[in-house]
Amino acid sequence: MREDWLMLIAELKSRFTSMVEEVRIPGEYSTDVPIFYVKKEGILDVLQYLKTVSGSGYEFLSDITATDEMGGEEKTHRFEVVYQLFSHQRKSRIRVKVRVKENEEVPTAVHLWNAANWAEREVWDMFGIRFSGHPNMRRILMDSRWKGHPLRKDYPLRGYQIFPTPEEPDPKLLE
Amino acid sequence: MQPDLEKENKTGNNRPLGDSDDLWDDSSVIVNIGPTHPAMHGALRMVAKINGETIEKSYCEFGYTHRAKEKLGENRTFHQFVVYTDRLNYCSALINNVTYAMAVEKLMGIDIPPRCTWIRMMCCEMARVIDHLICIGINAVDLGAFSYFLYGFHQREEAYTLIEKLCGARLTTSYTRIGGLFADAPVGWEKEVKAWIIKTRSVIDEMDRLLTTNKIWCDRTRGVAVFDQAMCMKYSYSGPNARAAGIDLDLRRDQPCMFYKDVEFDVPIAKDGDVYSRYMIRLEEIRQSLNILSQCADKIAPGPIWSEDKRVRIPEKSVVFNTMEGLIHHFKFFMAGFDVPSGEVYTTFEAANGELGFYIVSKGAPRAHRMRIRGPSVYHFQGVGPMVQGEKIADAVAALGSINIIAGELDR
Numbered sequence A: 001m002r003e004d005w006l007m008l009i010a011e012l013k014s015r016f017t018s019m020v021e022e023v024r025i026p027g028e029y030s031t032d033v034p035i036f037y038v039k040k041e042g043i044l045d046v047l048q049y050l051k052t053v054s055g056s057g058y059e060f061l062s063d064i065t066a067t068d069e070m071g072g073e074e075k076t077h078r079f080e081v082v083y084q085l086f087s088h089q090r091k092s093r094i095r096v097k098v099r100v101k102e103n104e105e106v107p108t109a110v111h112l113w114n115a116a117n118w119a120e121r122e123v124w125d126m127f128g129i130r131f132s133g134h135p136n137m138r139r140i141l142m143d144s145r146w147k148g149h150p151l152r153k154d155y156p157l158r159g160y161q162i163f164p165t166p167e168e169p170d171p172k173l174l175e
Numbered sequence B: 001m002q003p004d005l006e007k008e009n010k011t012g013n014n015r016p017l018g019d020s021d022d023l024w025d026d027s028s029v030i031v032n033i034g035p036t037h038p039a040m041h042g043a044l045r046m047v048a049k050i051n052g053e054t055i056e057k058s059y060c061e062f063g064y065t066h067r068a069k070e071k072l073g074e075n076r077t078f079h080q081f082v083v084y085t086d087r088l089n090y091c092s093a094l095i096n097n098v099t100y101a102m103a104v105e106k107l108m109g110i111d112i113p114p115r116c117t118w119i120r121m122m123c124c125e126m127a128r129v130i131d132h133l134i135c136i137g138i139n140a141v142d143l144g145a146f147s148y149f150l151y152g153f154h155q156r157e158e159a160y161t162l163i164e165k166l167c168g169a170r171l172t173t174s175y176t177r178i179g180g181l182f183a184d185a186p187v188g189w190e191k192e193v194k195a196w197i198i199k200t201r202s203v204i205d206e207m208d209r210l211l212t213t214n215k216i217w218c219d220r221t222r223g224v225a226v227f228d229q230a231m232c233m234k235y236s237y238s239g240p241n242a243r244a245a246g247i248d249l250d251l252r253r254d255q256p257c258m259f260y261k262d263v264e265f266d267v268p269i270a271k272d273g274d275v276y277s278r279y280m281i282r283l284e285e286i287r288q289s290l291n292i293l294s295q296c297a298d299k300i301a302p303g304p305i306w307s308e309d310k311r312v313r314i315p316e317k318s319v320v321f322n323t324m325e326g327l328i329h330h331f332k333f334f335m336a337g338f339d340v341p342s343g344e345v346y347t348t349f350e351a352a353n354g355e356l357g358f359y360i361v362s363k364g365a366p367r368a369h370r371m372r373i374r375g376p377s378v379y380h381f382q383g384v385g386p387m388v389q390g391e392k393i394a395d396a397v398a399a400l401g402s403i404n405i406i407a408g409e410l411d412r
Helices: A002-015 A040-053 A116-127 B003-010 B069-075 B082-086 B090-108 B114-142 B146-167 B189-211 B215-221 B229-234 B275-299 B317-322 B324-336 B376-382 B384-388 B393-402 B407-411
Strands: A020-024 A035-038 A060-068 A079-087 A092-100 A105-107 A130-132 B028-033 B045-051 B054-061 B343-350 B355-362 B370-374
Touching (some): A002 A092, A035 A040, A040 A079, A040 A092, A040 A105, A060 A116, A060 B343, A060 B370, A079 B355, A092 B343, A116 A130, A116 B376, B045 B393, B054 B384, B054 B393, B082 B090, B090 B355, B114 B146, B114 B275, B146 B189, B189 B275, B215 B275, B215 B393, B275 B393, B317 B324, B376 B384, B376 B407, B384 B393
Parallel strands (some): A105 A130
Antiparallel strands (some): A020 A035, A079 A092, B028 B045, B045 B054, B355 B370
16 A cells, blocks of 8 residues: 555656645645645646546545635645545555635636536535636535625524525526 | 327428327426435436437536534544434434544544444444345335335344344434443343344345345346446446446455454456446345354453554443543533544445445544545436436436435435
8 A cells, every 4th residue: 555655655756746735645744645736737737647548447435525724834825625535456555635815716626527617616605615627616505695604614603594485496407 | 198288289380190009208397306306216307308208418406414523523523423324324324433433543543342333233234235225125115115125124124123122222323432422232132133133034035035126126227227237337436326237346345344354255246337236245244144144143251342542442331420530521522522533534335235434534633624525425426317218217316216316324
């Protein structure tokens, strides 16, 4: 397992020299699988490579989510968008992360996996990170009239937003 | 057919009707199903544009029972969060409990004693049987086979009685603790489980004979709502729904945790990816789960159920009530919680519906920095739109029932 990871790390580092910012591997850092920090300009290339070209074939997108690092040690960014990938052949997982500032957009992965569609909408809904090129960037769990992004660390824990009417069906989505 | 309706449709436009049987053919109607509709499993909503009876395009919405579980995970201690995991997939609450406990234990590097692991495995498999019984039962109810559902429902109630003996609750179990269990299984519990397994096997065979070759059932499910292997990969399908399309993956076998290496079981695979395949996979998985359960019941042995790690061990009540140190320890444990070392972990387990994942980021505090729950239903529900495109509206109900959407883990 560890040899596989080291090979993959070397492969990615040589191919995407300028795009891979940092690699954290289990043992040196408290994590279960290697984490690749990738610049957002290169994230699509790296994901595409991991999905199709790389011999490992991380073709299964487990999850897309984000973390709010507000007030953390590193002041260069606020959010980290997290991609959890899984290889059906090798039965192994890796994690790819993108550091983003507030109001920065990340390119969408919908063209690689349709599953990314709702996952990215949820990241937008909960964290307010937009994905450029996403076909339908609207809220998913919260009401479309909701103000604020609940999973941000500065979001208040108490308070109400009440809507007297339900959301109307949107005929535009059926075209 | 009301004569007025016929007249209304024919005057105004002179288009010939495409299908002589279908009054509304070639006239697009937008139908809103849900959020509170008997055919929807939970508070889900599907808005479909239908042409006659055929769905041309649809979109799904959810979030009506959103309870901010991920936010709660950042504002409750790791111990307090156990109760919230019950309410994810409430048909198999025990699997959620176990997966969550596994995730935190992995982050803290805690090993649990063998008896605890065996009980947890038995809980998981029993919950899987319950979940599958509900899924195939409700799917059949949606298509009109009501009595079929009642056969399974009786065994489900019996299983809940066994679970009640473990933890005092039937549905919202909250059975696991970080590093152990709420209580040991009562004496002779595994014998009762074995009796239940024998009864359930015969009931499953009876259900199989009742429905599997039924002509109406086959006509309604074969070739309906097909989701093939390529689509499953695109939409991140996992669990029985993916195996019904030929994806040979079971995280219990391929990513072994607990003692799944020590038990023998088969992973059923189908290739059609239709409603019938998904039904057959679940039926066969119930049998396999019963096999695992019976092996577990043989292998389980008396022993401790708690890890002796001081950080997570809840003090015994006798110590709490009789010594000052014990009382202080108890108070600190429940009021302040225990610190989890910083780090991150994405723990997955083969839940009844597919890959259930907890992505926990800790910064060394008693509360998580990020508590992401990856519910399989989210990804399965996303595929419903393309799955039912071009199908009849009645088949959308069959499709939705067959992939087992649970609103609890969908909305979180």
